[in-house]
Amino acid sequence: MxxxxxxxxxxxxxxxxxxxxxxxxxxxxxxxxxxxxxxxxxxxxxxxxxxxxxxxxxxxxxxxxxxxxxxxxxxxxxxxxxxxxxxxxxxxxxxxxxxxxxxxxxxxxxxxxxxxxxxxxxxxxxxxxxxxxxxxxxxxxxxxxxxxxxxxxxxxxxxxxxxxxxxxxxxxxxxxxxxxxxxxxxxxxxxxxNSLSDHRADRESRTCLITGEKGSLVELTTATPILGSQATAKLVAFQVDSGYDSYGKEKAYNAPISHDAEFAYTTTLTHLLRKESRNMFRIATRTYVFWASAISEVGMEAESCFYSLMSLQEDETDNPDKGVIQVEKVFKSIFSGEREVETDDSFFILGLAPNSARLAVIYWKNIPIREFAGNILQHFEDMDIVDYRKEKRPYKGVYSILSAVTLQGKVGDVQPNLPEAVIKSIFQNIPYPYSLYSACLRRIRAEQRTTQARVATMKAYLNRLSNNHHKLTVMLDKSNKNVGYVCGRLFATLEYLQKKSSGIDSIRQRYLNAASTTPAAVFGNLMNLSVHHEEKLNEPSVIFFRKLKNEIIDMLSADGFPTHLDIQNQGRFFVGYHHQMAEFYKSNKEDEDNVE
Known part of the structure; x- marks a missing residue:
């Protein structure tokens, strides 16, 4: 295939x-x-x-x-x-x-x-x-x-x-x-x-597995190396006397391919893998190539937009979101039927990794282009979350997601199997990998800092779970009574209160990890500290914060703060925290800063 x-x-x-x-x-x-x-x-x-x-x-x-x-x-x-x-x-x-x-x-x-x-x-x-x-x-x-x-x-x-x-x-x-x-x-x-044709004409003709037609067979296929592989690495190769030979057949005769078919597929792969190719992207040691099945305006635009979504380089310096917005616009027009596509038009994604003298196929997907557009749009919807940063940057692409879960944003340090798991989730509209979600939590705890990409990723992961009956929204959801979400909102309120009164946010650095895992152990102390922070505010501000605290606390059960939040509710904690912070900055533009 x-x-x-x-x-x-x-x-x-x-x-x-x-x-x-x-x-x-x-x-x-x-x-x-x-x-x-x-x-x-x-x-x-x-x-x-x-x-x-x-x-x-x-x-x-x-x-x-x-x-x-x-x-x-x-x-x-x-x-x-x-x-x-x-x-x-x-x-x-x-x-x-x-x-x-x-x-x-x-x-x-x-x-x-x-x-x-x-x-x-x-x-x-x-x-x-x-x-x-x-x-x-x-x-x-x-x-x-x-x-x-x-x-x-x-x-x-x-x-x-x-x-x-x-x-x-x-x-x-x-x-x-x-x-x-x-x-x-x-x-x-x-x-x-001509000499090439004469040489092949003298050889025995057999049926090619690709075309189904008879022709002279290639003995050794052409190398199509990728980054990290040997220069002689091939997509199709057989090691002699190593258990790959069958019925006395050697080399490429185990999988007969004609010269014409071999030239066609190796030339295509080499073309897709060229340095300036816009049909390829790399993540760590993995190389991915993609293409549309038909030469059409829709197919070419789908390829171009997908490259913009996956590419590490951002071409738009004045408005980084412009590329993502264009991607969403094109895929919406394809999925809605505004742009006509043939029913058999497909989109192909091939993932490769270096493997000794060969290339390992780590991912392959053939998907109708309209279904593919729908899956990309669903990813956008799941990742969509309120953005209160001054300098808004794209956060829905694979590079942004993976860099958010690695130390100093180094995508090359990501877990070996995580890139293909994330890409598979996006392409096939299946749940995001748990390893991605847990990596988000680890990075937040290690840095005591949330980022747009991390919170959006946790929201997307949680919303795709089958047991999530109350979907997380793009903006603040005051009707969400989930204990993790409510505790996150309250922590954001207490942090913002401290920042308004003292100009610092030391409680985030000291208590964020504990508040997101064992709320009962820290929130009593934090509530007492908030009373002292209120003493430095004017009366209208005091009334505002007291009212908001009471409103949030009233959403908790009669048992009060939970002793422990499970792994899913820890993620909801940070989404609630982010939503509440966005609400503060939305109401107070003068306090808006460049939050990551």
Missing amino acids: ILKALYDYYHRSKELARPGMEYKEIAFLIVIDEQGNFLRLEDCRIDNKRCKSFLVPKSVSRSSNPVANICWDNCSYVLNYSEANLPLKNPPADIQKLAVKEAHIQKEREKNGRNYNTFCQKIEELHVALPENLSLKALHLFYGKGNETILAALQEDSLWEELCKNLTRNVSFRINGEPTIIPEDEELVNFYL
């Missing part, structure tokens, strides 16, 4: 590479003339992380033996040069360690030599096959000068030091005066694609 969805994406997209080709980032170009003389280096880097992409023959699959790409590769292949050729920095003082280090460097240099010879041999094979091709003739003459002569010429270029800092990045060639690079040469590309 996953591979078929990726395969379909390729065939409905118009921006992906044609079969046999791929867009590849090239960091530097070696510019030569038609006689193979080196002229200069060209820098194709956009910034420290990105380089310009070129449409080149698809990269080869590598194991232990060297295999060269078509007229592009890393510096080990193209120049017989890697970090092993650079001067040794901070050599070990110990003679034995130095000897081990030098032996390792020597092995790397020998490996460079094998890679370089393989690349030169590939150039010669192409030159023999296309002797009249000017680009290949120039490359033939360039490598005919010898590696030492080539390196000596390059080292005179002003960009050589920059190249030495990027030796693992890709390098290619361009003939001076030509607008395209050599791997884009039309005659070369056609020859490569």
